[in-house]
Amino acid sequence: MLDALTLDQLRTFVTVVDSGSFRSGAARLSRVQSAVSHAIANLEAELGLSLFDRSGHRPQLTGEGKALLANARDILLRVDAMRARARGLGEGVELELSLVVDTLFPIAKIGTALTAMRRDYPSVAIRLAVEPLGGPLTALLAGRSTLAVMAGENFRDPRVALEALCSIEVVAVAAADHPLAALTDGRAIGVAELADHLQIVQVDPTSLSKGRDFGVLSPQTSRVGSQDTKHAMILAGLGWGRLPLWQVERDLAEGRLVQLPAKDLGRQGRLHLEAYLAHRLDKPLGPAARAFSRALDQSSSPSL
Incomplete structure (x- = not known):
């Protein structure tokens, strides 16, 4: 029955393929080779087909094995993403970071800061918009964004905290x-x-x-x-x-x-x-937003 498939079997299958042999796969998994061979044999029994042709010096993927390899990778990727997201939720990490940036601000610096944030919080989704003039402040006040990058002194609101970034x-x-x-x-x-x-x-x-x-x-x-x-x-x-x-x-x-x-x-x-990073005073920032704020401050030079 396919219900008896395990994630360990799928991970062993993918590791053997990526490493090129049962022996190398066992070394990568820190297991004895017999345990890896047994896991693959059980997976083949559950699927009802052969994943590897073992007649040669090295095991080769069968046609069925090649067809199912993409499914195995996809399942493992989704499970790993679920685990990362669960860790984030347990730590109080945001599900999404929403950001509206003034058109005058160089968007490349936003990309650099978001990339740095994602290294620490890969489970956080990103929603990014670029708007002129009153757009960033309006987005904050309307609850459409967690953070905003504003330019100039024309738009202010006592409900919004500002942190100067650069010129x-x-x-x-x-x-x-x-x-x-x-x-x-x-x-x-x-x-x-x-x-x-x-x-x-x-x-x-x-x-x-x-x-x-x-x-x-x-x-x-x-x-x-x-x-x-x-x-x-x-x-x-x-x-x-x-x-x-x-x-x-x-x-x-x-x-x-x-x-x-x-x-x-x-x-x-x-x-x-002057460019400012802004957020609402009544909406405390989560870990991902704080990480983005630090990264943006580091990537913003005194003059652009």
Whole structure:
């Protein structure tokens, strides 16, 4: 009966295949070879077929053995995952870590920190979203996320605790063939000159910035729904706008974009925004969230 199958038999089967022989499998399992042979024979009896052809110098998988090897691996993987998750639950580890990140923050640093967290808490699922402006704070307040990475000082709430991470440099840019690019001859570009051209502006998907504009200097605007779209439209020469330096550094170096030295947008058209890791005061962080927080703090350099 298949109900008599054991995990030990399946693990022995997979170990023998991976090690190449019964003898090597026994050594890897710290057992005598006869015990391994007996476990495989019992498994074959339960399945009613031969997993190995023993007629040669080394046992070779039969066609049936090859077909069932993937099933055995899958069962062991699921059992190991269940054990890891059970250990996590016993330690009070979260089932899921939900995180919303500001579009201005370099997502690669989030990936590095999540990878570090997963090494210690492999059973924790991850839910990650990237949202602009009021999105991260709204997600926290609505309970859609455990943690949020926020940029700048425009969104605050007394129910939310903040931990400073690093500085994000935002620069005003235009395509190399845009009319504003011809004005970057060492002098500052005035606000009147910027206002003569279309500005590409990121839309806030929340109501937190209702009635307010951040850094909008031109009466001519194209409002877009994502930072990638904003980047693409500026590259296409549609208009000018501000983007994080980490996103456009290569474009600037290779001449596709030029930086606009507009003092109205910060010194030399550069603005430094502080990035914060945020969480609700009434929602204490679990072990995985704390591990992610430590890893993100380590991966975030003083300046981006």
